[in-house]
Amino acid sequence: MKAADLDLLVGVSTPTVHPGGGRAVVSVTHPSLAADATVGQLWTIPLSGHAAPKLFSRGFRDTEPRFSPDGRLLAFLRAEPKRPPQLYVVDAAGGEPVPVTDRKLGVTEFAWSPDGRTLAFVSREPELGRYGTVEGIDPNGEPARRIDSLKYQTNGLGYTIDRRAHVFVVAAPDVWSAPSPAPVPLPDGSTDGGVGVAEPRRLTDGPWDDGAISFSPDGKRIAFVSARHSSRDVDLRSNVFTVPVEGGDARDLTGKHGSYSVVDAQYADNGVLFFTAQDVGESGRDFVGRNTALYVIDADGQAPRLLTDPETVDFTESVIAAYRDDAVLVHDRRRGALVLTEVNAAGERRRLTDDQTIVGGAGVAGETIVVSFADVRTSGDVAVVGPDGLHRLTDLSAPLRAKGVLAPTELTVMGRDGYPVHGWVVAPEGEGPHPVLLTIHGGPFAAYTGALFDEAQVYAAAGYAVVMCNPRGSAGYGQEHGRVIRQRMGTVDLTDVLDFLDGAIEQVPGLDRDRVGIMGGSYGGYLTAWTISHDHRFAAAIVERGFLDPEYFVGTSDIGSFFGDEYTGTDPELMRSQSPQAVVDRVRTPTLVLHSSADLRCPLGQAERYYTALKRRGIETELVIFPGEDHELSRSGRPRHRRERFDIILDWWAEHLPSRSNRR
Template sequence: MRPADLALLRVPGVPTVTPDGRMAVVEVGRPDVDGDAYRSRLWAVPTDGSAPARPLTSGPCDTAPAFSPDGRWLAYLGADPGGHPQLHLLPTAGGAPRQLTDAPLGVGTPVWAPDSRRLAWTARVPVAGREGTGAGPPRLVTTLQYRLEGVGFPAERPSCVFVLDLPADGDDEGMPPPRPRQVTDGPADDTDVTWSPDGAELAFVSARHPRADRDLVRDVYAVPAAGGRLRRVTEGRAECSRPAYGPSGATIWLTARTDLGPDGVDVVGRGATLCAVPATGGPLQPVLDPVDTDRGDETPATVLAAGSAYLGVQRRGGVELLRVPLDGGPPEALVDGPFTVRGIAAGRGVVVATVQHDRSAGELIAITPGRRRLLTGFGRALGATGRLHRARERTVPAADGSPVHGWVTVPDRPGPHPVVLVLAGGPDRRNGWALSVDTQTLVSAGYAVVRCDPRGSPGYGEAHGRAVRGAWGERDGADVLAFLDAALADPELDADRVGVMGESSGGTLAGLLLARTARFAAAVVEGALTDPVGFAGSSDVGWWFVDQHLGTDPAALAAQSVLAGAGSISTPTLVVHGEDDRRCPVEQGTRLYAALKRRGVPAELLLFPGEGHALSRSGRPRHRLARTEHLLRWWARWLSTSRTPAAEPAELPAGDDPAVPAGEDLGEPLAVRSTRLA
């Protein structure tokens, strides 16, 4: 895979299925490098495979499709370039879509009422005087949770529940769109709305308890669909999400981390599992063992159909699809092994899932009794390049005998190849069975890529996830080095030419390894937590994250601080960071760069204006392209291979760009090679 192949990516999202199960619709997104934006449109896919997928809408940014229970309507979100997503309605019998909302900050995923005449969603509501991002009155902060990655200051734009009554058929011609009504308010964020079977009530998730500012507890609440008094359904120490009423309305099924401890912040290694609670209120009842279950699909609801719940569970680098009978029967794996299930939908007699693997950004499959059918070929153009490489799965023992699961991907030409050890971030993000642009690009450039899931990774049980708590860089560091050493025994890999790169907590682990060994020829530390003390007061999650993951003992924090050990680093290091990163603020990267540069360690700082923490996954397409080219240039300099092109960053066009609104051009990445940042 070459950097320019980014434009060939086609990424399907979460599907929806008609009530009769005959047709699925899914959004398919792509990076538009020339326009420096993301485009998406909806595709219709017959679930019996009788016809190929066909485009249903023209975009440019159509997402979140949802069929009405009677099958007559398709609701979805549509946005103009640079605009906010608005609710649209498309008649399935034919006709033009109609925009139903004009919300100032856009609307969230639409959810149909059982009568197919009403829609609910959550949307952020701007507080008067804070609509813009420029000058304004000062902010007086009195809470711990006052900033959020991707949102800014949530108290200035709380998320509330809305309901829209659709006009009677034939009554809306020439009339303005109906006006939605807001049914919740207040400073708390309300999310994950769902309807009761009789349509009289809405359930949603919120944090409205007295200690909500000091913990991570999220409860299920209910409110009359017409608006009125809220009631709390769950009352525990759980982090709840994605509620759905059962067919009778007596039970709500949901996903939850069931016990966050007495302070409500003990989330490290805790799995999110399927639970049930009486709709009238009561204690949560886990359906699957939270010690061995952690939900991993991106479906924004709990899918219930034919007496079962369907959900994705993280397992050994992938996400398997489980069918869980609501009557208490044993769960059944519908998709397992080397796959990642991203989205799930169910209709009459069929389950449709979006499934990825290590050479696929996703395709739709249909599951019927005794059969699984591939429905789409969205990745055909990228696959036709012949530049995607299969990973080899391995499990090796760590020094203490614990198994370390991972993957080695090698070029399809004779070795020995220089090696890049790639460390995943999170800390609860796994490596494994999904397309990695970084891995494929590095392998195509002539590098062998080594990846593994050390202790602390999800999908291997609670004990595995909690094993590094308070000791980052110890067991996880020993695990990745043990896996690397086992991989280097292969003569295809050159043990004398090895580099390391990591993103987020993977970047933290890379930095900790650099302070303890000089075995690496070069390193890339991207979007990393480098100073726990500074992180606690500057990150949007710092108020709880450091205490829970790294602890409070000053000596232990110093042992887990990349900056504290920077005086021992001699490895050439490229530091990459988004300037608007609120999860790991940019000073975490700039301080590491300065510490290395002042000591004469070869170092560069690559800054991306306007980018947050998810730069490598959802940053602006031109920034993602430039990032990949900078990585190849860096590795070609310090970890050369005669077959590796020393790619310099692409020149970005100057002048007006119609895809970037006036006054919002965020500029090119800033590559810094000196201590002067001017």
């Protein structure tokens, strides 16, 4: 795979399965270099495997399909160029989609009522005079924001205090009625009748965000997740609420029962309410390395019951799917995989997929389970879950494989203290010796996987052996593995990545131990910058969107009010003992610093201070700033910027660590 092949990198949504069980519908998206945007349409997938998938919609970006409970309608989100996504409904047999919403800031999620007559959705409500609500007032002409909280912005979105997310309900449209013509104005300027979408009814309000909605099976209540407690500005707690569909006050179901940071909530078919949450401790902020467990509320007013052990099971990267009367499907983050797991209200677990597959989402109809997934051969495909594993229904990455995809080699290396470090090597074709790139993931409580990864493929196609591992601090190996670097960043995580590098060079043929580079983004940018202050073996380095200066992170990052406090502590000397900025004077390695102008997670100042310190000390360095991009550039940025980023990275390596196929 080369950077120019980004168009072939597909993503597949959670499937929705027709109640009759004969077909599923998914959204298939991909970066379009021509449109310089992510585009996608809906596809219908016959479950028999005897017929080919067919294009179902033709929008610019159609996503999140969901059949109505009776299977007669299909709802989805449609985004037009440079406009936010809106809710649409179409006859499930096909036809012209009917718009349901025309929200100024779009719709982020939705759910069908059990009778299929109503749709609930979540949308941000802008303050009047902001975000284009008053014609003629552009962003620079808006009134000043008066801020009295610590949490007031979010990476990828911007300010949140003046556009809170709330729950709305609206009647499902009649997609079979004739459209109303646009009225001609009367002589007095009025119109007789009108066209447009129905006015939704708001169910929640207040200075907080609501989301993760689910209808109760009787259709009378909607469960959602929100942080409404008085200390929400200084802790990470959130709770499960319910609100009557007919309107009324929201009721907190979990706040008095524990210190939860809730991820998702979903009713099962028999009315019990499941939710996933981290226990963030007495302080409400103890999030480092905390796995997400599954809980159940058997009836309103009852205390939640813990169903899974957070030490060994992690449902952080999981949306709950109702399955059978008293069971749900969730995804266990384990050793670089996302394992589809059935859990019932008694806490009994059944694993449905293997330890190599990344299950992205699951749709259910009766006993039929359809999943989207990724593995070593695909960035996204669709399969039916059978008793003997997955039965693939699509091969959406075949065009990408035709361009060239290299399989990773899985390794476990024993570190210097006897601790096993797990990871992968993606090596170029040929005998070598190949120059080596040690790449470090973000998080830190995240993980590399063995699935098809565009970055590793692009670098390997350019002639580099890519070494990537999940050191201590990563997710998927138990809480102790993730929590050990709390206020000890740059200790065992540093030795783990170096020991894995040495082990990979020793165990995988064709790797050149004398020609090695290092790179990483976010926490990976942190550990790259920290490593080159302590180990000088590397020909060059790339520090991308890094957490580089814990002291200046506070008050500038959208997570600055808590992230550094928990990971590096609050004592000034303790913070400096883990700060790349504090030891930048030890760097000798040529270093490229990559960042985005709108990054609110690791703000641009982190890169500018680090780059300036290198420059003032005479280290060979360059600062690259991508306009308009945020912390997610490498994953969901504008496609042309993503391609340019690859070109800049490969140009840096061509100069400082040339390969046979990447040299100046």
